Amino acid sequence: MTEIKGKKILVTGGAGFIGFHLTKKLLDLGADVTIYDNLSSGKMENVNDNPTATFVEGDILDLPKLLSLPKFELIYHLAAQVVVPYSMENPTEDFETNARGTLNVLEKARKDKTRIVFASSAAVYGNPTVFPTPESYGFHPFSCYGLSKVVGEEYCQIYTLQYGLDITVVRFSNVYGSRCHGVINDFLDKLQKDPSKLEIIGTGEQARDFVHVSDIADALVLCAGENASGKIFNLGFGKTTKILDLAQMILNILNLTEKTKVTTTGQSWQGDIKTIWFDITKVKTEIRWTPKIRLEDHLRNLIAERQMI
Numbered sequence: 001m002t003e004i005k006g007k008k009i010l011v012t013g014g015a016g017f018i019g020f021h022l023t024k025k026l027l028d029l030g031a032d033v034t035i036y037d038n039l040s041s042g043k044m045e046n047v048n049d050n051p052t053a054t055f056v057e058g059d060i061l062d063l064p065k066l067l068s069l070p071k072f073e074l075i076y077h078l079a080a081q082v083v084v085p086y087s088m089e090n091p092t093e094d095f096e097t098n099a100r101g102t103l104n105v106l107e108k109a110r111k112d113k114t115r116i117v118f119a120s121s122a123a124v125y126g127n128p129t130v131f132p133t134p135e136s137y138g139f140h141p142f143s144c145y146g147l148s149k150v151v152g153e154e155y156c157q158i159y160t161l162q163y164g165l166d167i168t169v170v171r172f173s174n175v176y177g178s179r180c181h182g183v184i185n186d187f188l189d190k191l192q193k194d195p196s197k198l199e200i201i202g203t204g205e206q207a208r209d210f211v212h213v214s215d216i217a218d219a220l221v222l223c224a225g226e227n228a229s230g231k232i233f234n235l236g237f238g239k240t241t242k243i244l245d246l247a248q249m250i251l252n253i254l255n256l257t258e259k260t261k262v263t264t265t266g267q268s269w270q271g272d273i274k275t276i277w278f279d280i281t282k283v284k285t286e287i288r289w290t291p292k293i294r295l296e297d298h299l300r301n302l303i304a305e306r307q308m309i
């Protein structure tokens with residue numbers, strides 16, 4: 001296991017969903033963690049539930065403030081504008097946070113010669129034609145969010161090439177688990193309000209590679225190790241699930257298959273990707289990470305956590 005104990009680590013976006021779970025894991029391993037977050041989508045509850053972390057409320061667009069932070073040995077850069085439709089309606093804001101914000105975090109790392117793990121996304125592949133999609137598929141973004149993540153990744157490449165910074169880029173597929181947002185949460189919210197109907201945005205034929213956040217936190221810890229230096233990894237489960245099938249899985253657990261009327265809007269949002277299905281051979285081989293939690297096993301826990309069964 002990568003040596004984390006006693007390490008001074010900065011987690012940007014540490015008040016968010018993945019940031020919360022990563023921070024918790026790092027603290028459990030004995031790290032000295034500082035969360036840097038502007039709480040735009042992150043929650044104070046996530047900060048308070050990791051009470052031994054230091055919290056700095058700040059924006060990654062505030063370069064002087066970032067530069068004034070103490071020196072860290074490792075930075076996980078997770079802070080981002082994460083909503084695809086929002087990026088299509090607010091492309092300049094999305095660019096500022098995800099492209100310029102990432103550049104600012106890289107500047108902080110350059111000043112202190114700090115190793116970075118940068119959170120990118122399946123959105124950099126756009127609508128792939130190769131499945132499962134390997135890292136080498138390359139950039140074909142289909143949304144402003146995807147493009148702003150490409151820009152972040154390209155800056156990482158330049159900072160590696162020109163300044164010798166040690167960076168690992170991880171591309172997440174669809175991460176789920178407690179405190180998550182996204183489609184699973186959306187379905188559970190809707191069913192909790194009214195179990196007689198479930199509206200799916202889009203055709204329901206979209207498919208996603210769902211990976212559990214505790215597997216992701218494990219992978220991120222391994223990404224701090226030497227084997228991950230300078231590399232790019234897909235972090236997903238390596239399996240794809242249609243959204244209509246996801247809805248049926250949830251209805252099955254809730255015993256609602258006969259009772260709930262499932263409808264689709266037919267119209268997806270701008271920038272929506274049809275299928276995400278990652279090839280995870282590289283990460284399995286190079287850092288010996290294999291996701292353990294299967295969607296069908298964990299959905300029941302998520303539903304129980306909400307006291308819906």
Ligand SMILES: NC(=O)c1ccc[n+]([C@@H]2O[C@H](COP(=O)([O-])OP(=O)(O)OC[C@H]3O[C@@H](n4cnc5c(N)ncnc54)[C@H](O)[C@@H]3O)[C@@H](O)[C@H]2O)c1
Pocket residue numbers: 012013014015016017018019036037038039040041042043058059060061077078079080081082097101119120121122171172173174175176182
């Ligand atoms: N959740 C997923 O399925 C998924 C998939 C692909 C990529 N990602 C990437 O993983 C990272 C974490 O995503 P998440 O799901 O935890 O999202 P999240 O919205 O829960 O967390 C993002 C955090 O960043 C903070 N933030 C946003 N703008 C900021 C700014 N300007 N300055 C400081 N903090 C700021 C937010 O307050 C929030 O706490 C993001 O980079 C996202 O693009 C997530």
